[in-house]
Amino acid sequence: MNKFLTFSFLFLLTFGVFASTDRVFEFEKEAYPFDDNIKEDLFYSLLNELRCPKCQSSNLAGSNSPISNDLKREVYELVKEKKTSEQIKEHLVERYGNFIIYNPPVESETYILWFGPFFLVFIAIFSIIFFRRRHAL
Amino acid sequence: MIPELGHIILITFLVVSFVGGFLPLASVYFNNQTLDIPIKRLTFFLFFLIFSSFLILVYSFLVDDFSVAYVAQNSNINLPFYYKFAATWGAHEGSLLLWILAMNAWLFSFMYLAKSPDKNFMKVVFSISCQVMFAFALFTLLTSNPFERILPIPPLNGSDLNPSLQDIAFTVHPPLLYFGYSGLLIPFAIAVSAMLFNTNTKEWAAYSRPWTLLSCAFLTLGIALGSWWAYYELGWGGWWFWDPVENAAFVPWLLSVALFHSLIASESRGVFGKWSILLSIFAFATSLLGTFLVRSGILTSVHAFALDPERGVFILGILGFFVIGSLLIYSLKDFTSNEVKAYELSSKEFGFLLNNLLLVILAVSILFGTIFPLIYEAITDGKQISVGAPYFEIILFPFALALGLLQGMALYLSWGVTASFNFLQRLTLESISLFSLVLLVLFILFDNLYLSSFATIFLACWIMVGTLQISKKRNLSYWNFLKKRMAVTFAHLGMGILVLGVGVVTSYSLEKELILAPGDEFNFGDQTIKFKSLEDTQGPNYFSKLANINFEDKEDIKNVITEKRTYIPSGQLTTEAGIITEPFQDLYISMGDNLEADIWSFKVQIKPFIRWIWLGALLIAIGSMLSGIKRIQRS
Amino acid sequence: MKKLIDILPLFTFIILIGVLFSFLSNKNNQLETVLIDDTFPQFSLSSLKDSSETLTQYDIKKLPALINIWATWCIACRIEHPFLMKLKEESVLPIYGLNYKDNREKALELLERDGDPFEFSIYDFEGRLAIDLGVYGAPETFFIDSNGVIRERHVGVVDEDVWKKKFAKYLDE
Numbered sequence: 001m002n003k004f005l006t007f008s009f010l011f012l013l014t015f016g017v018f019a020s021t022d023r024v025f026e027f028e029k030e031a032y033p034f035d036d037n038i039k040e041d042l043f044y045s046l047l048n049e050l051r052c053p054k055c056q057s058s059n060l061a062g063s064n065s066p067i068s069n070d071l072k073r074e075v076y077e078l079v080k081e082k083k084t085s086e087q088i089k090e091h092l093v094e095r096y097g098n099f100i101i102y103n104p105p106v107e108s109e110t111y112i113l114w115f116g117p118f119f120l121v122f123i124a125i126f127s128i129i130f131f132r133r134r135h136a137l
Numbered sequence: 138m139i140p141e142l143g144h145i146i147l148i149t150f151l152v153v154s155f156v157g158g159f160l161p162l163a164s165v166y167f168n169n170q171t172l173d174i175p176i177k178r179l180t181f182f183l184f185f186l187i188f189s190s191f192l193i194l195v196y197s198f199l200v201d202d203f204s205v206a207y208v209a210q211n212s213n214i215n216l217p218f219y220y221k222f223a224a225t226w227g228a229h230e231g232s233l234l235l236w237i238l239a240m241n242a243w244l245f246s247f248m249y250l251a252k253s254p255d256k257n258f259m260k261v262v263f264s265i266s267c268q269v270m271f272a273f274a275l276f277t278l279l280t281s282n283p284f285e286r287i288l289p290i291p292p293l294n295g296s297d298l299n300p301s302l303q304d305i306a307f308t309v310h311p312p313l314l315y316f317g318y319s320g321l322l323i324p325f326a327i328a329v330s331a332m333l334f335n336t337n338t339k340e341w342a343a344y345s346r347p348w349t350l351l352s353c354a355f356l357t358l359g360i361a362l363g364s365w366w367a368y369y370e371l372g373w374g375g376w377w378f379w380d381p382v383e384n385a386a387f388v389p390w391l392l393s394v395a396l397f398h399s400l401i402a403s404e405s406r407g408v409f410g411k412w413s414i415l416l417s418i419f420a421f422a423t424s425l426l427g428t429f430l431v432r433s434g435i436l437t438s439v440h441a442f443a444l445d446p447e448r449g450v451f452i453l454g455i456l457g458f459f460v461i462g463s464l465l466i467y468s469l470k471d472f473t474s475n476e477v478k479a480y481e482l483s484s485k486e487f488g489f490l491l492n493n494l495l496l497v498i499l500a501v502s503i504l505f506g507t508i509f510p511l512i513y514e515a516i517t518d519g520k521q522i523s524v525g526a527p528y529f530e531i532i533l534f535p536f537a538l539a540l541g542l543l544q545g546m547a548l549y550l551s552w553g554v555t556a557s558f559n560f561l562q563r564l565t566l567e568s569i570s571l572f573s574l575v576l577l578v579l580f581i582l583f584d585n586l587y588l589s590s591f592a593t594i595f596l597a598c599w600i601m602v603g604t605l606q607i608s609k610k611r612n613l614s615y616w617n618f619l620k621k622r623m624a625v626t627f628a629h630l631g632m633g634i635l636v637l638g639v640g641v642v643t644s645y646s647l648e649k650e651l652i653l654a655p656g657d658e659f660n661f662g663d664q665t666i667k668f669k670s671l672e673d674t675q676g677p678n679y680f681s682k683l684a685n686i687n688f689e690d691k692e693d694i695k696n697v698i699t700e701k702r703t704y705i706p707s708g709q710l711t712t713e714a715g716i717i718t719e720p721f722q723d724l725y726i727s728m729g730d731n732l733e734a735d736i737w738s739f740k741v742q743i744k745p746f747i748r749w750i751w752l753g754a755l756l757i758a759i760g761s762m763l764s765g766i767k768r769i770q771r772s
Numbered sequence: 773m774k775k776l777i778d779i780l781p782l783f784t785f786i787i788l789i790g791v792l793f794s795f796l797s798n799k800n801n802q803l804e805t806v807l808i809d810d811t812f813p814q815f816s817l818s819s820l821k822d823s824s825e826t827l828t829q830y831d832i833k834k835l836p837a838l839i840n841i842w843a844t845w846c847i848a849c850r851i852e853h854p855f856l857m858k859l860k861e862e863s864v865l866p867i868y869g870l871n872y873k874d875n876r877e878k879a880l881e882l883l884e885r886d887g888d889p890f891e892f893s894i895y896d897f898e899g900r901l902a903i904d905l906g907v908y909g910a911p912e913t914f915f916i917d918s919n920g921v922i923r924e925r926h927v928g929v930v931d932e933d934v935w936k937k938k939f940a941k942y943l944d945e
Contacts, residue, residue, distance in 0.1 A: 029659050031650035031729075031738050044648055048375075051523050053803055053908040057380055059525070062373035064729055066873060067908045070899045095906040097806040102525025104509075109517055113509050113524070117502040117532055124494045415781055422785070433796060446796045453796070457789045464782035511795045521804045 032076045043079045046088060047072060051100050059102065140205045143193030144284040150186040150237075151274045157183065157267035161260035176263045180248040183270070184241045191238050194283055195225050204291030207231060207283040213297040213706070215678040223308040224298045229432055229448070230283035232311065236428070237273050239312075239319035240266070243348070247323050250769050251344060261330040266322055272455045280448050297678070300704040300711045306366035314359030314386060318424040320352030321393060321417075328417035329463050332470050338410035342403035343768075345417065349400060350765035353393040354758045360386050361754035372712040372727040374648065374742045376750060379529040381436040384507045385427030388500045392420040395496035397761075402489045406552060407477050409486075411467075412493070418463045423504070425456045436507070478553060485550040491543055499536040503529060541596040541636060544629060545603030549610065560610065564603055571598040575637070582721055583645055583745060593640030601633035624764035631756025638749030648742040655735050662743050664724065665689045669696075671735050679704045684737065686715055688724050699739070701728045723747050805925040806906060812839075812920050813904040820871050820879055820893035827894055832920070834866040834891065836942065839914040840930075841902065842893075843874040844882050846910040852929040856889035859935075865943060869893035872902050872910050915939050 027033040034040040047061040052068045060068050060075070071092070078088045092100050104110050157179050164172035194207075198221045203209040211227040226232045244266045253259050277283070324345045331341035363383065368376045377383065396416045403413045430436055433449025480486040506524045513522045545568070549560045572595050579594075580586055604626055608618030619626055651659055653668040660666075669685040679702040688695045697715035704711065714727040722745040729738030812829055819825040832839075840856060842849045856867055869890035871879050876895060883893070896902055905914065908927075915924040915938075923942050926934055 026659060029651050029653055029657055031652050040649075049525075049527055051525065053906075057378075059373075059378075062371055062375065062378075066899070069730070070873075070903060073898075074900075074903055094806065095904060096908075097521055097804045097906070099521040099523050099803055101527075102523050103527035104513075104522050104524050109513060110509075110522070113506060113528070116505065117498060117536075120498045120501065121494070124498065128490065128494070419781075429792070449796050450793070453789060453792055460785055461782065461789075464785060468779045468782050508792075508795070512791070515794070519804060 032072070034080070039079050039082075042085060043076060046075050046079070046085065049089075049102050050075065050092065051102055053096055053100055139193055140197055140202065140284045140286060143190045143197075144282065146186050146190040146193070147234075147274065147278060147284070150183065150190065151271060151278060153179070153183055153186065154267045154271040154274060158264050158271050160264075162264040165257045165260050176260055177248050180241075180245050180263065183267070184245045187234075187238050187241045191225070191234050194231060194234060195222060198222065198224055201295075202291075203293065203295050204286050204288060205283075206285045206287050209287060209292050209295045211298050212295040213678060214294050215705075216295075216298055216303070217677055219305075219308060220298055220303050223302075223311075226311045226315075227298050227302055227307075230277070230281040232315070233273065233277045233281055234283055235312065235315050236319055237270055237277070239315045240270050240273070240322050242316070243320050243323050243352075244270075247348060253344060255334075255336075258330050258334055258336065261333060262323070262326040265326040265329050269322055269326075269455075269459060272458070276448075276451050276455065280451055294706075297704065297707050300679070300702070300707065300709045301370060303678075303704075303711075304366065304370055306362055306370070310359060310362040310366055313355055313362060317352055317354075317356030317359045318386075318389060318427065320348060320355060321389060321421040321424045323348040324352070324396065324417045325421035325459075325463070328414045329466065332414060332463075332466050335470075335472070338403050338407045338413070339405075342400045342410075342413060345413075346397055346400040346404060347765040347768035349393055349397040349417075349420075350761045350768070353390065353397060354761035354765060356386065356390045356393060357754055357758040357761065360390060361751050361758070364754075365751050368747070369714050369716055370711075372714050373740070374646075374714075374725050374727075374744060376642075376747065377526075379526045381507050382427075382431050384503050384529075385423075385430045388504050389420055389424040389427060391496050391500040391503075392416060392423055395493045395500075396420050398489050398492050398496075402486050406480070406486060408480070409489070409493075411472055414467065416493070416497070418460060418467070422456065422460045423500070425452070425459070426504075429453055429456060430507075436511075480552070481554040483550070483555040483558070485547075485552050485555070488543060488547055488550045492540065492547075495536055495540050495543070499533070499540075502532055502536075506532070537636075538592065538596060541600050541632075544632065545599040548603065548607040548625070548629075564599070564606065567606060568595065568599040568602045571602055579641065579645070585645070587644040590640045590644035593636060593643070597633050597637035597640060600636060601630060604629040604633060624760045624767065626760070627763065628757050628760025631753045631758075631760060633753070634749050634756060635753025638746045638751075638753060641746035642744055642750065645745040646742060648740065650729065651739045651741055652732060652736060653739055654737075659741075661741055663690050664743070666726070666741060668737075668739075671737070674700075676702070681713075682728070682731070684715075684728055684739070686726055688717055688726075695724070697724070697726065699726050699728045701731075718748060721745060802927045803906070803908065805922075807922050807925070810922055812914075812916055812922060813901065815894070815901040815904070817901060818895050820869070820876065820883075820895040823876070823895070827892065829920070831892070832868055832916070835916060835918045835920060837866045837868055837891075837916050838939070839868050839870060839905075839916060840890070841870045841872050841905075841907055841910045841912040843872045843910045844878045845874065846872075848929050849911045850886075852911050852931070853886055853889070855929075855931050855935070857887050860889040866891050870901060870905075871895050872907070873897060873899045913939075915942050917942060917945065 032040075032043060034043065044061070048059050050060045050071065052058045052060055052063040052065060052071075054065055054067050055063050058068075060072055074092075075088060078091060083091070089101050098105055104113060106114055156174070157176070160172050160174050161176055164170065164174075197205045197208050198212055199218065201208070201212065201214055201221075203212075207228065207230050208224075211224045211231070212221055216224070224231075226235045244263070248259070248263065251259075327341055327345045327348070330336070360383075363386070364376045367378065368374065396413065399409045399413045399416055403409050429449060429452040432452060433446060506528060509524050510522050514520065545564060546561070549555070549564075575594055575598060576586060605615065608615050613621070647662050649661060651666075653659065655668055655671050658665055658667045665688075667687040667689065669687055672683045672685065674681045674683050681703070682701045684699050686697050686699060688697065695717045697717050698713075699715035700713040702711045702713060703709075712727050714725060717724040722743055725742040725744055727740050729740055731737055812832065814829050816826055816828050819827050838859070840852075842852075859865070859867060867889050869892070871893045873896070876897075879893070879895075883890075894901065899907075911929060913926045913930045914922055917923050924938055926938055928934075930939070
């Protein structure tokens with residue numbers, strides 16, 4: 001039983017991962033029509049990552065305010081122009097600042113944010129091993 | 138007249154809780170019998186007082202007493218009665234009353250159900266709890282009185298409850314969540330009492346554990362309900378946004394989970410005594426902190442209550458007083474070391490240590506990330522930044538991975554030292570088998586396999602196999618094992634199911650924004666969506682544009698409704714999504730904007746396995762609750 | 773060493789409380805302006821008054837100037853309007869309008885009825901120039917110096933107070 005499952009697993013991995021069904025696009029009824037999966041996925045993932053500048057706390061995907069709709073259109077056009085994720089975010093940050101992306105940039109002032117957690121884990125493990133002799137806890 | 142009564146009762150509560158917070162402590166400290174008061178009866182009296190006060194507020198809502206300012210701000214004549222009831226906790230002032238009520242309910246349960254031979258210990262727990270309740274009551278009366286009146290001319294009608302709160306989930310989510318938050322008061326009070334009396338670790342851990350478990354159960358339910366509600370209410374199909382207020386609930390949850398695991402080790406082996414005390418303090422602290430963050434106005438959020446820095450100062454003061462007070466005791470106290478048996482790196486104790494380390498650092502990171510935008514603005518002199526879902530997901534992943542791997546192995550570890558790790562080989566193989574089975578099922582259902590989901594799905598399988606297959610080690614059938622270890626099996630299995638749900642829905646979701654006129658059809662995934670008709674309807678306090686939608690696939694045709702509601706009198710719009718729940722996926726459609734004439738934009742989504750997330754959470758809550766109840770009965 | 777570890781939680785917490793207290797006193801409700809010291813963006817849009825006339829950044833000739841984002845749906849803009857008229861009457865500096873996502877007829881009606889403080893208004897129906905300026909609502913006002921560089925931006929109504937505190941100083945350069 002295990003062998004069968006393992007075999008089918010390997011088969012699936014090879015076959016399944018590469019067999020992606022093509023999506024059918026119907027342009028007239030789509031609000032943001034694309035001609036391929038990759039661009040469409042990029043578009044929707046950006047809508048989740050970008051912040052509505054006017055809302056209290058919402059991403060573009062979750063907001064229907066006028067500025068959000070305008071920004072969705074802007075992102076749509078940029079994706080169609082084959083811009084990369086980085087370029088599109090850069091384009092918006094130039095106008096609205098880092099506030100508009102939910103993913104904070106990695107710069108010297110945010111090192112503590114990005115590396116803090118792992119640094120803490122490191123210190124904790126180190127302390128445990130170091131203090132183990134004393135049963136401090 | 139009646140609201141005044143509620144006000145007076147609250148003041149009485151204030152006085153009694155002050156007495157309760159002071160006298161029993163004094164009687165213990167000075168060893169003076171004359172200062173002694175019957176704490177059990179006092180607990181009942183306090184509960185009676187706050188319950189009455191709360192009931193009076195509810196009554197004011199139900200009879201439309203708009204002379205009470207809070208009722209006028211949060212209710213309306215046309216509001217359905219169940220929402221009038223729930224509106225009691227619809228804004229800051231009433232929700233505080235709920236907080237105090239919840240704390241009292243916990244204290245009441247503790248005083249009557251917990252069996253402790255040590256009367257003095259119980260008196261101190263009682264007193265500390267009274268002090269906290271006194272602080273909250275003082276805060277309420279001084280800055281946030283729900284019984285304030287609009288006289289001499291009360292308004293004829295109220296402003297209405299916020300339309301996005303007019304939903305069934307609103308009647309349960311806040312109470313559950315508040316009971317979760319406030320329940321951490323008991324472990325906190327027990328920890329402080331344990332410090333003052335230098336109680337034996339195994340002893341006080343046994344007192345604290347059931348209450349921590351129960352609080353965690355309520356928090357789990359409250360958070361899961363919040364997630365489910367956001368999913369169908371907000372219209373964008375997401376189930377967790379890493380919104381500051383969501384994080385404010387998640388952090389105490391993480392710490393309460395860490396706490397009861399630590400207490401297991403403390404109770405069984407007497408280890409982690411000091412650590413469990415610290416955790417008890419910080420679990421309660423983060424629960425208070427969550428309250429602060431929501432009401433102080435320093436964080437923008439969809440959840441934030443009416444903002445008022447003055448209130449923020451007061452809450453921060455309460456938080457500061459109790460936590461700094463207890464930490465001072467901690468710093469100054471000389472902990473006599475209980476006899477503690479040594480443990481190896483391979484032991485269960487060390488497993489709990491790792492578990493705690495990961496959970497606590499994760500909690501700290503989430504808390505830090507939530508307030509970081511404010512810190513950043515301060516250190517860069519005005520530059521702004523957002524820390525949201527992408528960041529938290531990146532940080533969460535390695536922690537969740539480590540915790541999940543640990544969880545699968547956890548039950549195989551033994552106290553002191555684990556004799557052999559041979560189980561790992563079998564665990565790995567069986568996890569891979571389950572993993573392949575799951576992939577097969579996913580492929581049959583959804584025609585696709587996504588590499589991005591593999592790690593999470595494998596983790597889920599690892600957890601589930603580890604939880605169930607431990608029965609083999611004990612040479613028991615699944616059923617017999619389940620009967621013996623029901624609570625932990627439910628809880629860990631629930632986590633596995635939750636992780637599976639997360640893994641699948643994250644990678645397998647489909648979404649699209651459409652522009653449709655009535656009569657239009659659209660092919661989406663394996664469904665054909667038909668916009669059948671647009672209707673004008675109304676409810677008790679709103680007008681609605683209703684879209685009738687059909688989802689058709691090979692098997693059948695399903696009908697669903699999505700609406701755009703305009704509430705009177707506020708004029709606020711809400712979107713009601715249309716959701717069809719199938720066993721393995723949700724079909725989701727929500728109305729967007731009216732573009733012209735009868736043409737509307739829609740957002741349509743397919744969310745595979747999303748219900749498994751909340752199913753998993755429910756199992757976790759059931760497991761925690763079972764364990765908590767069992768331990769109270771036992772003690 | 774042992775005692776030090778015991779004091780650490782207390783110490784950390786006191787810092788946390790202190791930090792949170794400090795946050796209570798800050799109250800910033802504007803999005804930061806990233807375009808400070810950038811040149812005014814390029815654009816090509818029709819004029820509000822004459823739909824056949826196309827305006828570009830070169831048409832903003834009289835500098836320094838204010839660029840004011842306004843619309844008929846913006847209630848706060850009506851509150852701001854008299855002050856803009858005052859600036860025009862006293863010839864303090866030229867004001868150019870950007871009519872944001874509005875209805876042309878209604879906008880012209882408003883100017884007719886309440887007075888036109890603008891040298892001209894750009895008709896930005898789709899809000900494209902607004903996006904290039906990082907605008908997210910109305911009213912907003914930008915100050916452009918004699919080199920066409922954005923020096924200051926205010927979100928919300930500009931009145932005597934705001935003018936004195938934020939914009940007046942740039943005129944002295």
